[in-house]
Amino acid sequence: MIKAMITCFVAFSLLSAGFAQRSDDQYRKPLKEVLTALEKRYGITIKYQEEQVKDKWLNYATWRFRADVDETLKNVLAPLDLKVNKEGDKKYKLKEYEYYRWEVKDGWDYLDQLASQYHDQASWEKRKAAIRPELFQALKLSPLPEAPSSKPILTKKRTFDGYSVQNFALEIMPGLYINGSIYRPAKAKKKNALVLSPDGHWGDHRYRKDAQIRCAMTAKMGAVAVSYDLFAWGESLLQFESTDHRKSLALTVQTLGAIRILDFVLASGDIDPERVAICGGSGGGSHAVLMTALDDRITLSIPVVSLSSYFYGGCPCESGLPIHASAGGTNNVELAAMAAPRPQLVISDGRDWTAHMPEHDFGYLQTIYGYYGKQANVANVHLPADGHDFGYSKRQPVYEFLAQHFKLDTKGLRSEAGEYDESGCTVERKEALYTFGTNGEKLPAHAVRGYENLEKLFQN
Template identity: 75%
Template sequence: MRRIFVIILVYLCCFIHFSGAQNSDDRYRMPLEDVIHIVEERYGIHIKYDQKLVAGKSLNYAAWRFRADVDETLRNLLAPLDLKVNKEGEGKYKLKEYEYYRWEPQDGWDYLDKLALQYQDEDSWEQRKQQIRPGLYKALKLSPLPPRPQSAPLVTKKRKFKNYTVENFALEIMPGLYVNGSIYRPLKSKGKVPLMLSPDGHWAGHRFREDAQIRCAMTAQMGAVAVSYDLFGWGESGLQFQYSDHRKSLSLTVQTLGAIRILDWMLQDSQIDAARVGICGGSGGGSQTVLMTALDDRITLSIPVVSLSSYFYGGCPCESGMPIHASAGGTNNVELAAMAAPRPQLVISDGKDWTAHMPQHDFPYLQKIYGYYGKTELVENVHLPEDGHDFGYSKRKPVYDFISKHFNLDTKGLKNATGDYDESGCVIEEENALYAFGPHGENLPSNAIHGYENLEKLFKDE
């Protein structure tokens, strides 16, 4: 009875507030900004918002959307307008556009648990994997894979540093479509060496960034070859496409095909040890890390950094622009990450983004899948609760440790007595030094396609 009384009281109070604000519209339409002010007064909270988010927006039947619980009320009010709030502290909220790709944590966990009902041992899990993988290729429009161009890669002259070299490349992955990047190699090596693919996320500067160069240079100094490559529409890809094209669906397909083609090419190098092939990326590059490992068994080690979550599907079309998560009746990123089992996998998470709850649910799920193979020790989680969404040293250190442990690399001379790495031997080059097509794009091949419409034609012709 007390609950019913509270609800009735809230309704009555709302109607008192709304009576002076409603117009004659029989749907009781109210400006959203007025509704927000009533919510703030009624529940004693503060909602921060950008004027552009509320301008011109109104809400039908606003008074009927109120409930005793403030969070339920906010969902009822904002969801029809494709808006939401993020809680920033006690009684403090921020209005945002609705994020289709971000669920409530419990919703993501419940869905992952539902998916897990389909398997209970190695055999049933392997059957599930065989259902998911073909669906991923089909969703990406890569089933079958398009023919590989026979053109020779464009590779620049090596630049020599103290313990490693760098050369830039442009690789044709479909007729007139190129992926660009840089290859970091150990200056001296004995026998075959491991390979690390290094996609990156949406941080400004991408592969030209200081921390991206440091990570690849350190990987090379440890004795592995590191390949850093552009996001679609970013870096030198901008010579063929607009930056805005990155926010279109085929960006996911192009980035995945680019990684596959780079792997094809690098494994032709007799110096590369095909038994030691890893991939490590942060943020959107972490999503690419998970997807590539799920797709390609040639990858033997994976490290998704500040990206993996059962309740986050990637905030960019380069992560979720194609229907990969509809594969095999539906899947999510953590189930895709589990497809790495029993290959070594390190998941790095932090306390200030969608990976904040990794130790609570998603990592135990991964351990269970690895347990099907009797290999729970091969999946690890480094959780940094005080850290945020970046690829700083606190993330790079466990990456170096994991690679060196599983690829048997020599870190002598790179670590001090406390186990910290000395990154001072990494040379940070100017951005244009990392270009394959030249400082002004003068070496862009004459057959290069331009514009998203011509990219779409490539896939329509397949």
Template identity: 65%
Template sequence: MKKLIYILVTCFIAMSFVAHAQQTTDAMYRKTLKEVLDEVQDKYHVKIKYTAAQVDGKWVNYAQWRFRPNVDTTLANILTPLDLKVNKEAPGRYKLKEYEYFRWAISDGWKELDRIAAQYHDRDTWEQRKAILKPELYKALELSPLPAKPASKPIITSKRTFDGYTVENIAIEILPGLYINGSLYKPLKIKGKIPVILSPDGHWEHQRYRADCQIRCASLARMGAMAYSYDLFAWGESLLQFKDEDHRRSLAQTIQALGAIRILDYVLSLKETDSERVGISGGSGGGSHTVLMTALDDRIKLSAPVVSVSSYFYGGCPCESGMPIHQCGNGTDNVELAAMAAPRPQLLISDGQDWTANMPEHDFPYLQKMYGYYGVADKVENVHLPNEGHDFGPSKRAALYAFVAKNFRLDLNKIKDGSGNFDDKKVTIQKEPAMYVFGDKGENLPANAIKGFDQLEKVFAQSIKK
């Protein structure tokens, strides 16, 4: 009898739950996402590409109330609450994707930049805005105040000598047990004070070991400047201390900024560095880093972000936007941050196949206006390559060389052949292990090196503890 009563009670509870769920569904006019997308396709005569994994288990509340006469508005109403979106692949053809918080519609990005720009109208009001933004950026990065600098000396490998330049690998301890690694390219013959260009890596395969990265840094050295090429956090040799997925953590942005500050400390301590000719140029994620560092650190006198800056793309990697820097000053974006470089020379290189495709139309005129507040509108330049894509290829490097040569008084002829073309053949492309600081298998990693992200968080928290 007890068993029978238990079964009856269980059935009653189950039926009550189902009835309640059904009532809830009915009350909220819920439908599965698959059902709703199928209705959209039928109603608007469009095709939406999606996988079962993207729609399984997802429901749309008040489904019928989300339909509008326009299919794009309808899809936004349906998908936004679910953190989904569609990309339009062709007229009438869409593909379902995860919502990208960092990527806006072009018109929305432009409107936001216009809203931001309405807060100032001359040099004085812009300087007031900068005075708000800069300390808030440090605070957002949790670098206010800066952590104490370790007393250790940089670890420097033996110097390799090539045609017109030398290379040595360097590791700098930026927090106790945390190292940032890179390679310093120098002219073979140095007379007096010379410029230095920081060259942060971007999100490309083979990191700073890539041929195009070596060519760029070696060419700058052959022109007469030092070039410091360094790894992103949890990329390159940093993987001796961390896993590659650690790069996609918010703290990556802070660590990269702190690393660049410590690199600046180091290069400015060298007797051959001209402190009035310090530049930075990176591409893609390295371009976002370039913009941020120029906004943060007045020691940088020239910047050249490559295929990166846009008012409608905030950088999709946590190392670019993981910390709340874009919430500073009641909302900012990468174009306004780029304007913080004024009146220092700045070159923005854009192309036709990524989020920089519309740079000449709206974002660059804004930057010209900002530089105009200082009477130096000619100090900001845009080289737009509409037929090229997202890379740091020969034409982009050529634009960088010319810009650096003009502003830092260097000789372009040192890297040209008899026909006046840039000559890469004199650059030796080193194999990856030659650019390691800690040995082929990490055998020279210091004993105090942090191992793992959990330990980094503890060390960082202790370092910023007041």
């Protein structure tokens, strides 16, 4: 009796002291074993790579099982930052959980909630005034860092059919450079339209054939086009590792770089300040939306295959800082609405997160533009059979929108059927678009190198 009482007292004391359960008391199982159990119980197939499940364990695994297979999969995988995509009847594929991608209806509902805060131009302007300063704060650009006094580094111009190309490097903070190329019309005017041309995460970025063609055609139509590198891509790799692109300051550097480029090009005196556009695809589209929300010097915006109320941008260079927490919370479509009443063309397709643009998000944009009586200034070209690229089917409406609003000259560039002839554009090898030489030998000696040194610039 006494022995039993002692045993009970000890057990009670351990529980009262918050004695933690041992790992084997938590029904801890390897994830691979749990996936096998799921397949057997629900008659499904889950595809995965071995490295996705290696060394991953789950506590109370079977306690998370429910009657509904989809609910069960969420319960099991969410604690491990994993999810599945459905690929057919009872077929699933394991993926990393995407915090930046919501269910379609969730995105729509949130946009509706945001829209309930304003109902006319005055209330919308009040909302914009609350969002913008918090964007700058989230970007670590409030106040803007002082611009270096150094002059832009420029290469010799290369002349082609109807346009020229000149590479540049701008020092945007001490030792921090952004590089790109300027495409100018052969017959430049005293005041030319300007198109900033950031790009997304497609291979070879701004050196790609379609990226060069788009800038060359823009110049042939009579506008100055400026193409520039993503952070830790292109010549930025002379200063940083490619893995640094997926760190939060990528968003800050790319935004500051675009602001400095605008400063530089507008100071040249040959740009019409009433005709300043930004046009980018994918991550470059997210960049275009953000820049237009931040900078009133941009008078026209074209985000391509990027804009969605249920997608926040899958790279830290789009969503790696809390810009979407600004003014109590926002999303990319509300940020795009900050362009109003400035002309804006949204190009969407049927095979990515822009697939539902005409069904909900575009109607929201039309409402905001309607507050200014400028509903005709916002347009959507939706290509349901297209995928996530910047092919000719996307470039054509870009050319048309720029020509319409900036009064550019397309004479000699279009067939009788209205198709644009891009054959007169020269696609250069990527080394020709470098400013610092083929092997980076011209990079200034004081250039910042390494992400840890970049962080120090923002700590001062």
